[in-house]
Amino acid sequence: MLVSANENFSSYRVFTAILFRDLTVYFRYRGSWINPLFFILVVITLFSLGFGADSQALRVYSPSIIWVTALLAVLLSLDSLFKTDFDDGSLEQLILSSQSLYLSVLAKILAHWFVTGLPIVLATPLISLILGVSFEVLPEVSLGLLLGTGILSFIGAIGASLTVSLASGGLLLSLLSMPLYVPAMIFGVQYLQDAIAGWPLVPSLSMLIGLLLAAVVLSPLAIMAGLKLSVEA
């Protein structure tokens, strides 16, 4: 992007510029958005094969299967969230720029969610079909995945920012993110169970929304600190 130095940028324009720039980069490399989706479908298929003819058990365990596979898909893709920008130095420029790093981080995670979390949400009908979850609760399950993948992206980005300068940070990233994921996992599975059983959703849904809001507002603070130290390393 060529810009003259005296041009005045609003925070909003910086946010959208980073968002669209990242989305363009992701879409030019098809693997970045196809791989997580492919991963979750393959693992869910493997689970279904593993359960064999016992479709009743599969339906009972489907909330935890959906959550664990979504968690792993997001976690595996998070390794690349800041990696290329770190390698080519644009991360350093982002930190040095006079624009708010908080908004830049938000834009980067949002772009990453668009190519990893959103395809999973859009694939909910397919996931429900494989696991034998009733189509009547499709909107509820989709909403659960929408909130859930958002929480997973924002919390996992903390670990990604801390390990981006390490040559083999992937395993460490999982080790750091897992304990932070546990609350989201507990309430997420609870929500899906309630949704599939047709129980009232307000308690678990409000917990999920609360977790997402807290993650969106607070996690960029830790991510900013993590990115700064990674660039100094």
Place this chain on the structure above:
Amino acid sequence: MPNWQWFHRLGSPKWLLITLDRWLPWVLGLAFLTLLLSLIWGLAFTPPDYKQGDVFRIIYIHVPAAVVALAAYYAMAIAGAIAIIWRMKVADMVLRSIAPVGAVLTFIALFTGAIWGKPTWGTYWVWQDARLTSMLILFFLYLGIIALHDAFNGSASGQRAAAIMSLVGTVNIPIIYKSVDWWASLHQPASIKFTEESTIALEMFQPLMIAIPGFYLFCLAAVMLNMKVQIAHNSRNNSWMIEHAKIDS
């Protein structure tokens, strides 16, 4: 005027090592004394519980270990905050020294809890229980912080990364502390209360009140030993350290 010289001296590893050497025997001795007293009292002389019999005696290990495991995390996170804000080398050494001690304590709390749970609840472990799960998270947090710290091969970045991670993890601590009150849990609510009357018999309470400081002291001693190792490792190429090691051996 209070004497603030010790604060500047904290930056000197040599002074710190000598001071640690001077205090360590006292802390260690006092720890052994209190632990011996409380454990013999609690395990041998306290009357058995009317419902649980002798099984309840595990609280003299379980409760102090759990209390100190949480307190150790607070101390570690505060050290992490100091390391980030003022970039004090000592704070980082404290953080790295507390982490393994806290991990072991958390493990002891989980392990003794599981042993106690089998005869009392009929099961070693319940996944739906908030207190148990959040303690397990604490254990993983400790391990993650140690792994993150060591992944950077002792560089300053690793120290700051571990400090940031420890601060992020503090969100878990109030959740653990309040979990027995917020969620329906198999774990009993707190029996020891500061603002109202405790729901534990006085004979059982007295040894526990000695065991908790005993665990604190023992962990302080363990952290001090770890710090000695850290100092020796960080200054292994300095001439004073080589001299010091010769005198010791």
